[in-house]
Amino acid sequence: MKKYLCVFYCVMVLFTILAACTSSDQSTVATDGSTSMEKVMGFLSEGYMAENPDTKITFNPTGSAAGIRAASEGRCDIGLSSRDLEDEEKAELNATVVAIDGIAIIVNPENPVTGLSIEQIAALYKGEVTNWSEVGGADAPVVLIGREAASGTRDGFESITATKDLCKYSQELTSTGDVVQTVASNPNAIGYASVASVRETVKQISVEGVAPTTETIQNGTYKVQRSFIFVTKKNAELTDAAKEFFDFATSEAADDLIIKAGAVPVSR
């Protein structure tokens, strides 16, 4: 028993030492930003590293605002943002859309409502409309499901529907999966979640008469969507490795990876 324990320790120590050795000819591309882009970045960097084993791509999920700041201060190669740049940020930073994420408006399958306008959605979330019968549903109270204050999805949803800080949520959940689960189990609930994460247990409704599909998201007719953006500095050159990854992620070759990650590629 003692012997095994000793061998085990030796192996652990060996691993720790080996972990410190990385081949010196490896170059690193540091990305920093939006937590909503985690999945897309995961697929993109895995796909890229499979073909370019000498490049290591790191992802630091700090949130869109922090990612933009990191890019402008030069603390990372590429900043990641799931919101558009503000005008003052545009002065010194370039934004390149890598992928588009549709935000699905979901209700319980028992709910007869099949579509809403953006105004109706805003009225529901602001608490101006509190009964489903006012928007063509059954006579039942509306239960508003949302995300926690700092969520990227919430930020996207609230800025598109112009309901920032006005939403009267009855639940603020911390993950997309929780939102889907809660809407699936409550016949009066309405929620929002990234299109990629929506399951058959809930019903996606159309917004302004347009259902969220790859096409409608790509051509912009489905309004509740946001862009996943690479943020780079205007007056600074990317390193060779970063440039190559940047070109890869914005090329057609990345489309399949982006679809696999559940987002929609940009139309070219």
Next chain:
Amino acid sequence: MRRIKKTANFIEKAMNTIFTSCGFLAVFFVILITGFLLTSGIPAIGKIGIYDFLFGTEWTPTSATASYGILPFILTSVYGTLGAIIIGVPLGLMCAIFISKMANPKIAKTVRASVDLLSGIPSVVYGLVGMIIIVPLVRKAFNLPDGANLFSAIIVLTVMILPSVISVSETAIRAVPKEYEEASLALGATKTETVFKVIVPAAKSGILTSVALGIGRSIGEAMAVMMVSGNVANMPGLFKSVRFLTTAVASEMSYSSGLHREVLFSIALVLFVFILIINLLLNLMVKKDKR
């Protein structure tokens, strides 16, 4: 011979050092955590003002005019814990009495085994079960639009504190000398009278300890209540969506920055002070018992 003794001495000394350093490791971590919470939690309280922080009722950290009042969280944590104790302690106490005094040994063994198992279930599983079973059940039973509220959280917390309440009270009840019980029965008291008038008063301090443990567990619980309480920063109401101190920290930590982040540390500090007070009370009780 001498050499053997020398080696033995050396090993003794070495082991002694190792034991001592391991012993101080726990102290080190307590000091580290306390120091960390104090240094990272106090500045934000200073910036907001202690009154606005502890007694403010508005929590809007991301809006343009941010306000950081955590009274809703404090009250929710207090109410939730109180509710769980009020329901959980009588239930747990009766269960402990059943196991130690009423049940035949075979059944008692089964019940005890399942209580032990209950205490080993991870809190996220309690949360999951609560979210999928209790929340819809509460919604239907009380005809509410939404079942994620303080009441559901209290139910989940009650189930979570049961194991510690049961096992600690059971130990306390077992420690009551057999003679007390026999004397009471010999005097003609029924079994029920004996339990409530003799055994429970004799085991009082152990039972109080179990209550304190239950309070500690339920006030510190984050994962399970996050999944069933709705997480909106409302002032608490039994059927309102509420947010606890723990979930306020856990749900926003990953995204927050600047003052918002510092305030989350301050909330953790408040929670830490609560736990400290509970621990102090617990120690006082144990000491009183020994006397």
